[in-house]
Amino acid sequence: MTPTTAPPAAVTPARRGSRAGGRARDFAGRFLSRNDGRLGLLILVVFGLLAAFPDVFVGKLETATTATGQSLQPPGGGYLFGTDELGRDVLNMTVHGARISMTIGLMATLITVLLGAVVGIVAGYVGGKTDTVLMRISDFFLVLPTIVLAIILAPVILDIVGADAELFGIRATMIVIVVVIGLTSWATTARVIRSQVLSIKMRMFVDRARVVGSGPGRIMRRHVLPNVINLIVAQAVLTFAVAVFTETTLAFIGLGDPFAPSWGEILNSAQGAGAPGLGAWWYIAPPAICVVLVVLAFTLVGNALDDILNPRSGARR
């Protein structure tokens, strides 16, 4: 403490030190005290580890040339989940599929949330014509059917970037899926965030920041964004679930990348091999159960976050 020009008139008794760290701990405690939060997090940690280090758990991704098993071998005998029509280990493919499905989910979520947050904050804070224009554009994307758009966009984007092109080591076909999911889901996020921004910009501290001399950019960054960050996080987690699910759907109908066996892609080849007719349930069940588990986990975590971070939702539920 350095001496100041005037001694304080009356020193208010104050607890020493900041409690910011306590806030984070408090948040973690509340999250983990909930069953849905704990379960969701557990599932996500397991899949996160599988996705991060698939080689450690099941070895390199098997291809048609490196496959070791018989065609459509049922579970057992060294193949926990059985094999596919090419003799590949389904467990091996499912674990590697986690990485691909979740990478696509993550990228799609990033696009969705970035675009949605920026559009939502700008539309809500600036208002007027900007708001009208941005919201009409989002209306347009809100009513676009994901699958139809994907079927149309896939060849267009592939034509533009070239089917063999790679972007940051990601194949073009995967980018198509990411772009399609991003395009069709940012509008929801934008709407949700805009509505919250509308109420925040009426708060007095925003007026105060304006009077103090902050420009709109600074106010949106420093005052509005931190107040909607809880919504953004909850929205991101929920979007992730939708993205993984959409990716599975799109890959299943054949818009995926055959060289990158995501869960949807495995289901697609199972269907192509006639697995349902041959009674090869072990070919279909593992990837399908994985999709359901991951979507469920994200939804659980998203709901828990929403409840904890949103002070008003306590009364609602």
Place this chain on the structure above:
Amino acid sequence: MTEDTTQRGRRQWPLPKLADPKAPLLRVEDLAVRFRMPNGSVKAVDGVSFGLDDGEALGIAGESGCGKTTTALSLVHLLPANGYIKRGRVELFGIDLVPKTETQIARYRWREISIVFQGAMNALNPVQRIGDQIAEPIEVRLGQPRESSRRRAGELLELVGIPRQRAGAYPHELSGGMRQRAIIAMSLACDPAIVIGDEPTTALDVMVQAQILQLLEQLRRDLGLSLILITHDLSVIAETCDRAMIMYAGRVAEEGPSRRLFTAPRHPYTQKLLSSFPNIRTDRRTLEVIPGMPPDLRKPPPGCRFAPRCPFAMPVCTEVVPPEVRFSDGVRVACHLYSDAEAPMAGAAGLKAAGETGA
């Protein structure tokens, strides 16, 4: 802004460019503010004049909607979108602020005239550390880098009696009084000449209220600030202000040294206002109520605006706007009771007729 090294009073920093070092700190003349409404224009402030000297504290009082906040905030053009200054002059160091554009006036906000907002919880961002919020005007207005702004914010916190370690706290971690102190620290961020306190002690309990007023008083002494205190609590003005201005329906009813105003109120409205406050010395069980309502400011009454509620109303009151009468003790009153007073003196006749003394 180029720096003029002229020093004025106790303020040890440069005046804005174009400032006249000999001019008074603040002189407001015939200020009129209107609000555009769907069904006519509201004459919220109509011909208000007052002055403020270096280191002086002026209290503005009156009932809700009498134009006290509008008067103070219009000095730096902080009016709602439908409000505008109709006429008048606001001279700060001899610079007229009324014709300034939005970008020009923005330079005077916080640097020369800053505001202590009422309701500290609402004026603070709930998810930003108070140190950063206090540093914001320093960063934005004075263009200082983040680091030195933060340091200065820490100094300001200590100045208002909060240990600087608390700069990392969020508003919800502070008590109501500390939040109000933080808001005061913020108002001091750019070394303003004038601080406007817009009901700074409303919603605080009496003990904290006293501490906050004491703090403002001390800051005024130590920093050579001038203070405009808006309140409907007359005791706050009696305790802290050198001069008091009583407003009614957008006009000044009476203005002068607060000691005079509270001991010998001349305007019937001031008298009524004082008698509608509890007094610890007189044994009065019931408080007086001023009958009637303030007038509709879209169509204010032609003469004196208080005439419809005034117990001493004369025929002339409803027709002619009362001229301001200056008394030798520094009080000025806008009332017809005194307009023909040949030698206005302290302790006027109308007061005795009313049989009412404030204290």
